[in-house]
Amino acid sequence: MILHRLVRLAVVLLVVTFLSYVLLNLLPGDPTTQILGLSATEEARAQLRQELGLDQPLLIRYAAWLGDLLTGDFGTSYITRLPVAEELAERLPVTLELLVVAQAVALGLAIPVGVAAARRAGRALDQVLTAVSFALLSTPVFVLGVLLILVFAVTWRLLPATGWTPLSVDVGWNLTSVLLPAVTLGCGQLAVYARLLRTDLIATLQEDYITLARARGLSPRRILWRHALRPSAISLVTAVGLNLGALIGGTVIIETLFGLPGVGRLIVDSIFSRDYLTVQGSVVLISVGYVLVNFAVDLVYAAVDPRIRRA
């Protein structure tokens, strides 16, 4: 099974990297202009193009890049002239932390909100939570981010508006610097997760074994948290894996908005500066991460619902 998945990962990587390589090269604009500036001569540009291998056909360049990748060489950035792997290693912890905290915030709030809404389905609390969920879903992250900064940084001065303190420098300041971006990023997911959990919980609560548990005199709280929640979490777990893509997309905006030096910012900057190899390296990293997380999600299914394990 693992071998099968590894083969699938390799195929996904091949397709994704080839497509992104082709698409990047279709972008109008010349990397040599970005590197050398406006006043560079035609000769200087031609020489640089040759040095970077940009005068070679696309397929040959892709094959060469792929060959290097297989030996662990992600290439060298056109702009900073640093190894792409080094740049990604510098940025990855920021994005990973942002993603983990955003998911934690989303799940940490979505589970109690979803349970509360399901327990009081159709009543006032459910309707309020539904309205809040839709409001969060329909608010773009950049608007939410600016609003949160206005309230928590400018007005109350509780959290820094922007900037990043690495975990290795100071844990407390690291948490304060990740909190607003993570909440902003997690809010949209929170609404999705809460809605999914509410719907599945309502369905589970109508199952026969729940009626039986009620008949046996178990408390509603125990029934909800011990017997209904786990089997209702399958859709939620699936969404957590699938939404990783949306979250990574969100980091591009969040990292720019809050001035975080993560992979999202690197991708945006590299696209604008036509730094092809850095974008390719980032694409590989994200593709591998996405596939691995969804593989992990499959494993979690069995833990969440024993029926799947037995099957």
Place this chain on the structure above:
Amino acid sequence: MKRCTILLVSMALTALVACSGPRPVAEPEATSSGSVSPTSGGRLVYGLSADAAGFNPVTDQFASQSYSMVSTMVEPLVSVGADGVWKPYLAQSLKPNQNADEWTITVRSGITFSDGTPLTGEVVKANLEAQKASPLTSSVFGPVESFELAGPSAVKVKLRQPWVAFPYYLATQIGMIVASASLADPKAASRTPIGTGAFTLKQYVPDSRMVVTRNANYWRKGLPYLDEIEFRILPDSQTRAQTLESGGVDAIATTRDEDVVKFGALKDTYTVHRARGMAVPEYMFMLNTAVAPLDDVRVRRALAYATDRKAVIATLRSGLTEEADGPWSKDSPWYAPGGDYPGYDLAKATSLVKEVEAEKGPISFELLSTPDPNTMQGVELAQDMWRKAGIDVTIKQADQADLINRAVLGNYKATVWTQFSAADPDGEYIWLHQSYAQPVGSVALNFSRIKDAQLSSALDSGRSNPQPDVRKKDYATVQQRLRELVPFVFIDHLNVGAVIATGKVRGIGETVLPDGDKALPLTGSPVPYHPFSQIWVSQR
């Protein structure tokens, strides 16, 4: 319940902040207060819009934010004074021969780089040779024949032609001098340049922050005032302004007119510094004079007549800027007044359009724009104005990289553009001279591809003639020809680029040069920059 939750969340956040101790490399340290004279010590946190692509003046392309960051560590041979005239900086003197086709640069004695090595004529020569060989800057060194050592502290620059404005170029990236070790290892210099600057690099996290700390052995005694500067990279302009409001940074660089208006109104709390004179770039529509229909001067003049610059300024800049009729602003010593620019006159525009249409048929072309909302708003405004004159314009969005590439290759008809902020008019030579105009498809630095003998001859004379009054006349001719030929539909002098600081930040734009002259307060575009060695913080 709800109030209780909010209270709990607030308490938790307060506790988190309180337990975290002081924010590392972010909080200003205590400084003496209430004094008007500069006090030493303290820390400045400065918000910039983008990171530098690298700090090596020989191998990395410098944008305005690069100058802010790098100039703390690496200094130029020359600076520009408040009067707009070049002044020696690391150089003790720059002396031309009679024809100005040979310059002797003599550096000051007693200056050392941060690695302890001395600044000598040999190091300067090696730097200039590296710059001449660099593909980034080699085109600027076109008139330079060779560099020769003329003594332990002197370098002779031999030119192929007289070049009176040569020293101005040494006030830019080209004249920034790094130690031999940085020349030997350009890759390392991209991250850690060794210069003679008032600060040395302490920490650099790409796309996040750069921290520089006081150079204890700085050659200018008593400077710098600050102990440390942290440059914070905050790409989003709105959250950058919010960070200033929240106290997260002490100063920001911005190009938003909203910020200039908003913080400018809060005079007790903030100071707003804007560039003036030659340092201000011009916002314009650049027209490709090598392709139809814009190869017809009547069409270009019709576009200028149809453009209501006042309306554009009111819409895009909150009325903050002044209409432009050429590449140099009215408060610059090089500005030549001229009523000959085709100002807004819809009747004249319509008449010219009808005249051309009678000969060549309907006029239509594509206008390039970057996709940001503010620029798009301006482009749509122009489209509407030009349509009223009978010219059909379609808008095409292109990102910065694509737009620049099209301009270089001439693969465009018209585009939004910002340019012309060199300290001396000769700085615009390669962008306007006909020898730099190449056919469409070839790389050309004269992007509008304007070819005019009179214009080019005036540029040549301005480059080579040492007489200030003759140069002034030459550049008046340049302005007159640009008004007549209209390769650019000028809109305004774009001085909304500003540095905004809290009241405690002092000394921005008040730099005194080594020989006692006042320096040009701010320079560069789109965001102006300034030296940092004489900035200080007060806790008044």
